[in-house]
Amino acid sequence: MKNAKSHDEKIAELTFAAVYPHYVTKVERKGRTSEELHQVITWLTGFDEQKMQSLIQEAATFEQFFKDATINPNAHLITGVICGYRVELIETPLTQQVRYLDKLVDELAKGRKMEKILRAE
Template sequence: MKRAYDHDQRIASMTFAFVYPHLLAKVEKKGRTKEELHQVIKWLTGFNEKALQKHIKDELTFEQFFHKAKLNPNAHLITGVICGYRVEEIANPLTQKVRYLDKLVDELAKGRKMEKVLRAG
């Protein structure tokens, strides 16, 4: 149990600015664009380009980042395994939101159609 708590705390204190370049590199390496990554982030969080850039500049932790986010009402449709965890079964709400983002970025990088990534149809 302590291990899960430590994992959740580590995720909460990690900054979005630290993780963002890795997300961008992952999608660009697979032929996707920065704009597509931002579209995915906007869909999940509601952050427009200006807000996203401010949050990166301000080096918000994931806890702060998702506290400011307006999570998409269809986020619960994100299912599957990421980093060895089924996202729909993650008990900690913040960790689940971060894994939602991981899952969406993973699907984008794997070439899934944008309408499928964004749970549009």
């Protein structure tokens, strides 16, 4: 990553509320539902619907969002390229967690089966 520190700072300052509508649009445009998106977010973060809505209303930054999250123990199974970076090789935990979420949203939008997205073993 070029200038990884400034990149990480930008990600940390982004609000989940600003990005969430883009996630919804992306998956719905591809025939998936916001309920499926919530299932994916819940799997990764442990947040229920009420907590997610609370974080959106609070305009929580991604730093706050993931600080409150309980990351799924199988999140390390999320691999592949997102935004030009291999998610499994990203060294900064916050940036990696945000890219995990991006990767899961991409997989959902591409029509991947939910069992595969949620890394059911």
